[in-house]
């Protein structure tokens with residue numbers, strides 16, 4: 212064969228990059244985007260993004276638990292139309308997804324929440340901003356018309372919290388998330404090794420010097436306003452004190468009384484891992500719970516959220532919306548959670564990797580990857596709608612052990628005896 216005959220068969224041009232962003236070319240999975248993010252970020256920001264609490268058992272468990280689940284697809288089903296839309300907290304959304312609240316996202320990209328809010332506008336999904344957001348409630352609200360939720364740390368100075376809730380309501384936020392798993396600040400050793408001490412955004416000089424190795428991040432960091440928390444107060448000593456005293460462990464269900472006086476919209480408890488806590492939330496008139504272990508960043512040696520989800524969903528039925536986060540990186544993870552009783556899945560680091568890698572385009576790219584993978588998982592499972600994702604589609608992988616040594620015929624038999632998952 213001559214060279215002139217081979218040439219037309221070769222694709223010499225680079226494949227087109229989504230959104231024209233060179234960084235995102237060839238990023239087909241969240242892990243691909245995470246690799247780009249790790250290259251762009253200096254050590255301090257990387258440690259803040261990826262750390263878990265103490266020995267990071269929970270962090271690892273969040274991922275390992277998905278490897279213990281398998282699908283049992285239904286065939287043949289006409290899946291030429293797969294509908295991923297659903298209703299969350301009374302609002303119709305095109306995907307059963309939302310973005311988890313994140314403190315100090317400007318550590319990853321100079322635009323922080325503004326870039327994320329623009330990305331969710333095109334995706335049409337809810338976005339929760341943190342009490343420790345680095346952009347103001349009002350500026351974020353101007354970027355998007357999709358549902359915005361405000362996450363509250365209900366500790367410390369109640370006056371500051373009340374003012375933030377008032378502003379969120381005035382700006383049109385549609386739900387409040389009360390984070391209940393941060394009563395006490397946890398020990399995150401990766402952050403300590405990197406010399407950062409959050410929530411105060413004080414990057415050590417070593418991170419800034421190391422910035423020389425991460426010029427794009429460093430340039431944006433030094434040419435942008437200093438990171439502050441405009442929803443807690445002006446960048447002064449008082450605000451820093453409020454933030455450092457934020458985790459004082461004084462929240463109880465009785466706080467709901469004064470919160471209800473300020474807020475008449477949906478309220479959600481974030482950080483629920485026990486069925487009876489979800490029942491209490493329903494008894495107190497809450498509209499939702501988020502099954503969360505804070506992405507493995509708080510108490511170590513917690514169960515993976517996917518493992519406790521079925522019991523919690525069974526305990527509350529449809530009294531409130533059960534959502535989940537922690538460890539979700541694939542469309543199959545999301546499909547499994549929906550099948551096991553979640554109404555929606557919130558995405559934490561999986562959108563931060565996009566933010567760190569390429570700002571707004573990066574977040575959009577990550578949402579697109581997850582949406583596409585979810586659509587594919589639903590189609591391959593024979594689920595034409597979110598409602599058709601049910602527990603019969605999931606089973607636990609047989610534990611490794613004596614069965615591994617048994618003849619293949621016996622292995623198949625013993626695994627099929629386990630049947631669909633009813634509880635973890």
Ligand SMILES: Cc1cc2nc3c(=O)[nH]c(=O)nc-3n(C[C@H](O)[C@H](O)[C@H](O)COP(=O)(O)O)c2cc1C
Pocket residue numbers: 259260261273311312313314315341342343362390481503504505506507508536537538539557558559560561
């Ligand atoms: C860098 C970072 C900052 C976070 N800040 C907050 C916060 O301010 N408030 C909060 O309720 N949760 C916070 N979380 C927890 C997330 O909302 C969410 O529960 C967690 O990231 C989910 O796990 P995943 O990252 O594995 O998806 C933070 C998580 C990360 C990674």
